[in-house]
Amino acid sequence: MLDTLLTALGNLFAAQHLMFLAVGVVIGMAIGILPGLGGIAGLSLLLPFLYGMNEVSALAMLVGLIAVINTSDTFTSVLMGIPGSSASQATVVDGFPLAQQGHAARALGAAFSASLLGGVFGALLLSVAVLVARPVILAFSSAEMFMLAVFGMSMVGVLAGASLAKGLAACGIGLVLGTIGPAPATGVERMHLGIDYLRDGLPLVVVALGLFAFPEIVDLLRLNRPIAKASKLGAGWMQGFCDTVRHWFIVLRCSGLGALVGAIPGLGGSVVDWIAYGHVVQTSRDKSKFGSGDIRGVVAPESANNACQGGALMPTLLFGVPGSGSMAIFLAGLVLLGIEPGPSMVGENLSLSYTVVWSLALANVIGAGLCLLLAGPIARLTLIPFTLIAPFMMVVITFAAFQARRDLSDLVLLLGVGLVGILLRRFGWPRPAVLIGFVLAPQAETYLYQAVQFYSWGFLARPGVLIILAITAVSVFLGSRSRVGEEGVVRGGAEAASAPHPGARRRGPQILFAAGAATLFAFAIVDGLRHSFLAAVFPVAVGAASLAAGGYVLWAVTGRRVDHPANQDQEVTGAHVGDPTVADPWTSVAWFAALFALAALLGYLLAVALFFLVFVRKRAGRSWPVTVAYTVAMLACVLLLGHALSLDFPRGLLQAYVDLPWPFN
């Protein structure tokens, strides 16, 4: 075994394989930095080139790409406040405030070193796991999987912010949105309103972009200033490394947690960062700075999301069952290479498994090193006024959203979820809770149904279930004592007193929003009752519980007690209120909407061209030559990306009537 391990390392060190590893790392870094694009986009990019490649080279390239995405996505999260990929949303909470306070270097230093350690930890675990993980993964039956989904949801407790009821209702929004589409038990399509797009359910990519990236871009755009207040990264690199070393125990725990979440098929990498973040907040004694720049809030999710990949590779290699969307594509890559994953990966193909392990470790080291080297030039991007970055960001996330179904409806949904995201943020409904609910709804429903079918209700007495239940109870207990919201830490009981509340002034918008949420829950119940018991029981139960929480929130924001913590409105109490330079958020939303409308009319490329010309000229106020040069450069980027991904751009009405030459067709 040891000699297989060493032979695999020796093989990998052939110049050719290392070169492919580096190719993977470089592509992965670029994909990670681009907001919204993650492992799925990156791996799809490489898939067409795999056929006929040498197995070791190809594995090195694929693993190199997967490994570094979660390292380089930190740039975007910390420097711009927009998640670079879905697995680094939590990094924004403390990383972005640190950057704004001039400690970007410290935050990045800590993030890269934590990523490095987490990634290597994941690789180490994988190297042992390929030999012993089979029985462990087999021990997680549908019953334990269901409990893990419940455990994931318990994190909502700690991420709920000032009002626990609001957190639960927010989670309910996610759960209800997650039940749209085919029911796991019967396949009957729920809550589709007769719209074909909704029959397949909502795509995660669009929901995550809408909840997190869209509101952030709108917000930065209206504040209208460079992203970084300070012009330098700061000199905190060493301090960042020391932070990671000082918090070695957090790194260790979160790496373990990340690898575990990754190893369970279906839990998925898009909530691993929130789970790690929730965990570190729960277990820290001094929580006063979380949400406003605590370095532990950076270290925890970054170590977890890199370790997650090592974990996710376990079921992929050992059972051929992918743990996440990107792993599904990795799996297809293996099959294209003629490697059939399964028990053979610890038998005759053991050396290939170790190639994966070594590539993972090496890529994490190289990735962290490259990020350090490139930090200077990349950070300079943040000095560019946001009005110039914004159109680029808008086009990139539109592009990323369109990857989901390659349907114009992707953009409509992005706009819709984006608006909801803005309102959630404004009224203090925790967006992570929505995402966690959304991701875990299908898991919870499928596994609950299967567990009851396989074991009947006796599944609740299985030892594994009881253990996870106990952990969940501890987590809920810790979470109920103190929580963290987007505005920082809150203390106190279920309904903690929040900082400035809007009082009785202008509560109309909030009341409307809470009423809207309650309507959604009621709709879930009404729609659910149309279906057979198996398809109805989950949405109806979730709808009823959420309606209780939502009803309470509605009561709280309409009631007499104006200092109730559920009463929040950023547009009344936020720091920017009364600042004449701050624009209305709706003008920024209108820009987005204009881009989508143009795309629907003219097709994507013409729309992007026109959008850039108008935006850069009018909104950013640049001269015509600059505007045109910038537009041409952006179009070239989009075309290149589209070509590499062999992607059709959205077609508009125009294309339906007129045959246009490439690339506008």
Add this chain to the structure above:
Amino acid sequence: MRTIMHTSRRRLIKAAVAGALAASLPLAAHAADFRGKTIDFVIPFPVAGGSDVWARFYAPFMTKYLPGNPTVVVKNVPGGGSTRGANEFAERAKPDGLTILGTSGSTQFPYLLGDTRVRYEYKDWTPVLASPTGGVVFVNANLGVKSAADIAALRKAKLIYGSEGATSLSLVPMLAFRQLDLPVQYVFGMKARGGARLAFERGESNIDYQTSSAYLASVVPLVKAGKAVPLFSWGVLDASGKLARDPTFPDLPHVGEVIGAAGGKQSGLEWDTLMAFITAGFGAQKIVVLPKGTPKDIVAAYSQAFGKMQSDPQFAATKEKILGEYPQATGKDAETLYRVATQVSPASRYWVREHLVQNYGVKFE
């Protein structure tokens, strides 16, 4: 009068022949050539997954063997259980050979079942390749059976099968188990066949099937370890269209043999229905089709390309891992297989729809 008519008819024929010749001349002069062109290979499934891998395996060989060596790009258009991509192809693809579709059993099934989402018509399309595959049904060794001969013993057992859904490819085992009188409880919502296999390995389900490649990679080790027992295969269609043993598993009886041995008939409504869905799901699982009205020369170019690549040394060396040992049907063979795989009698359709509605709560809105 007669002569006039005669001559005029002759003239007419002459003119028609001349016209046809004139019309065919430019075609003959420009036999299909895809030089500098890009061909969109539409796959109505997401990236990764069986059909995507199959298409990406074929793409480079299509470039090599199609006249003019066009670039072949796999375009994934998932959604609606593959009906969306197929609908879009039916509505948009021009008959110029630059857009082709790769369907799968999951595209054939909703069509055969009369799903309302289906707006495509297989009869409009021209098949140029059909890729068969096979599958093996196996049970947990703790049920005490040694082979399909002991199948009677299973009638008293508590059998549980993990299914992706009643209208998925798992419809085939559901129909087969019904004919064998096996009392199977179906647990739905499995994530693909891999998820069902994991449930089998955990002991949650105890009867399962896997397609050939997954069976060889992941179930054969379980059989060797004494944890699983194979019962029968889905078989393959021989030249006369009859069910025969799968050459990949020559020692295993096919489903027809087992039904016969259990006293069932290889005829009648239920048997015909099972056969229709076995062919649509496995016998011609993946099919490459050209749009309605594609000119003959383009069809011929594709047929020849798929035919020729079968003897390419590199194709032959690597095909087994992706396609298994099944002979790929091209030309006339593909057409024959295609016809069988995309047809079901109205009686069978009615019966299977009723069966699904009444026993599994499926809704055909």
